[in-house]
Amino acid sequence: MTNITMPKAYNPTEVEEELYTWWEQQGFFRPEQQIELGLADPKAESFVISMPPPNVTGALHLGHAITSSVEDLLIRYNRMLGRPTLWVPGTDHAGIATQNVVERMLDKQGITRQQLGRARFIEEVWSWKAEYHGRITAQQKRMGISSDWSRERFTLDEGLSSAVREAFITLYNEGLIYRGKRMVNWCPRCQSAISDLEVEYEEENGKFYTFRYPLKDGGYLEVSTTRPETILGDTAVAVHPDDARYQHLIGKTALVPILNREIPVIADSYVEMDFGTGALKVTPAHDPNDYEIGLRHQLPMINIMNGDASLNANAGPYAGFDRFEARKKLWADMREAELVVREEERMHQVGHCQRCHTIVEPLLSEQWWEKMQPLAEPALEAVRNGSIQIVPERFEKTYYQWLENIRDWCISRQLWWGHRIPIWYGPDGQTFAARNEQEALQQASAHYGESVVLEQDPDVLDTWFSSGLWPFSTLGWPEQTTDLAQYYPTTVLETGYDIIFFWVARMIMMGLKFTGQAPFKTVYLHGLVRDELGRKMSKSLGNALDPLDLIAEYGSDALRFSLLTGGTPGNDMKLSTTRVEANRNFANKIWNATRFVLMNLEGHQLPLAADSKPYDMRYQLPEPAQLSLADRWILSRLENIQNEVTRLINGWQLGEAGRQLYEFLWNEYCDWYIEAAKVRLNDGRPTEAQATRQVAAFVLEQSLRLLHPFMPCVTETIWQNLPSLGGDNRALIVSRWPQLTGHADAGADDAFGRIQEIVRTIRNARSEYNVEAARRIATQINAGDYAQVLQDNVALLTRLAQLDGNAVVIAPDLPAPEKAVTLVTSGVTIYLPLAGLVDLDAERKRLQKEIETIDKQAQRIEGLLGNPGFTNKAPADVIERERAKVSELQEKRGQLAERLSALAV
């Protein structure tokens, strides 16, 4: 890595891509290389994440960006801890979604997939895949993610396809996959069955139609429906067996309107007497509940629809009409026949296809199903017994509820793009599950005793079937590869909470089923990114912020840091560009702090720590005796922030860790330490200046490590610019996570804190009295116990508070000057003889007001300390803190009162 000179402002786009290429070429993303270089301990437990594979034809959006940010943080942190670290990337063929995209594209050319034929169409999709795969992976790399691209997989590649076949055949042979004619959710546009999860219900304004069901013997029964066209498929009218109103009708015959088909009036306790008219039309082929009733009463099941939701011959005169046309027409005809009672407006839930938003039609269809309950039991147990931990914990409840009520999964899709179901049918419909046609033929000839022609099931599997195998299929399963042995089970599964059911739960079930082990130890769920108004970002709303635009404008680090620190685990986050901008500024701030340090290093050597190793080069700290108060303070704060960040990351409080680092670097390091360091750097003796250079560089360097998982690019770029550290094969990305001890310094914390307080107080007074910024003012400090510390740091005080160095008097006990503004901090009284600015009258009022404020505070605490409940029950340190506070207040009050009485004359 070549050093670049540091311009005045950090320009992320200039360095990010080059940096990424370099990291990748160095092999730092690969566990083998980490071990080879001695960066990772081969005996340490590996840290592994399977990346949630994005849709191969999709484009990077903020959902991917947050996933990448969180996972890369975890990967980088663990890599720095010296664990062999593997992040397996890949893409998903995304069955329906991708097929739809390609169909739409063909549609623009006026071509349907049917015209193209299956083979040609799939070829077309593969060429799309080739084109768009490059786009999505390039976009992910633009995020700076450190995944091992040499292990990249695709759900439809040969290895994963064989995993899918293996899984299917195993489940089939165990009876956990079966074929059956049942009620499915049918998307008339996709012309495929979809699973329950792929139906999105929306509250919609609809109509509630009530009409007369004519009885054969005359008279009628009032019945209501939201879908009148289904009347054409009715095979019964049901009433509650105990319903007195309808007792006499049970067993009679009703006539389907218009069609005049005879159907029975039956009694079934599913019917609720006080809902609607208390009578229910039963359409077993087009409603899940009616289907159940139909089974109970052995009713005929009349399918009235074609795959595109137009009506078929069973609909008589309505055949050929679209379902909604038919609805209108039938209702009009019924009105004509005087069967209509009323129409009411009513809100009801309408199911839509997740992928194309078409209204889903429940219908009876022959599909492949996976029996879920036997798989759900161990999956529930794995979370209950803690083998898998879900973060945040509250999602465990969601997980339990779904699995406890799980229903069989419709896994077949009437699509072309996907894993073809590995089932072949013989001439008599006999099924053979096999890895390929040859194997199927072998089974068939054994079965029939002669060779026959087989036909493979035309359907493909739900795209989530292959996703469910992802953590182990990507590592080589069903082959017993070394990767599988070494890196499975994975460590963390990180994703959005919106795919707990689609993906997380299924991976757990499949993982336990096929490997006997939970596929990961922790599930970390992040929230969804929303726009500034809290809406889900979507292309159709036009409110989607494009991560690539944000990266181009502010840099990937700024975006990443915003996503990491913008919220809390599992909670949604509104992302605004102002926050990204603020974080871009943060990167620039660190950049410039570095420029400051480097400018001061010119012409000076920085010795490296004696125990530095090639991948853990650290600066040597000066002897303790040479440290200034500020040096000791910032080292103490560094150790504190190191411990906090480590604790917070380990506790999954990633955002809080980032926010604290921001505070540390900006406020403590830049605003206070660097300003303090200028005293010695500019005016100190050479040994003092050198000591401060060493501390400044040391703290910066160690802070960069802590910040690296949050802002990898700017930190690495800076680090490579620090003298003696970087190099062709040395990098921050593989440096060690700081483990400082022995720098905590309560004395320095207190003393420097006192100086901060004094400086702030003086600055405040200067501002209040409109002292020009450049004017250096005389100061007398009655410093009590702090006299020595302040005397030792008089240059520091002078610089930070803009004092007149020749007119600073510090003593343990100092008489008050005649005319001066009096400032009181704990234990220290400061006099500013602001000639010409002090209005004694106003000064008295100010002092009086301050005394009042103090009295109010003291009163509260004295009340607390006077309360036996508090003194008996509160922990000792809390009581001690309150005592100290009150005595400090009393002291302050004394100082102020004394001053006030001196001015009273």
Added chain:
RNA sequence: GGGCGAAUAGCUCAGUUGGUUAGAGCACCUCGUUUACACCGAGGGGGUCAGGGGUUCAAGUCCCUUUUCGCCCACCA
């Protein structure tokens, strides 16, 4: 119908075993071209932590309840 989450400064959000005077960024006001940074520095204004009740010496934090908003699950025609 069940479940979950949110409600804290004008806006977006932190505040995790209950314990200083509740914080940050943005916005706002005042001042500032000191050789790291105007993508900056210094100072400042601004909050009865949604309402009510309870537990506790102590509640933004725990419990109950109400209201508003959001999400998930669920077969009421």
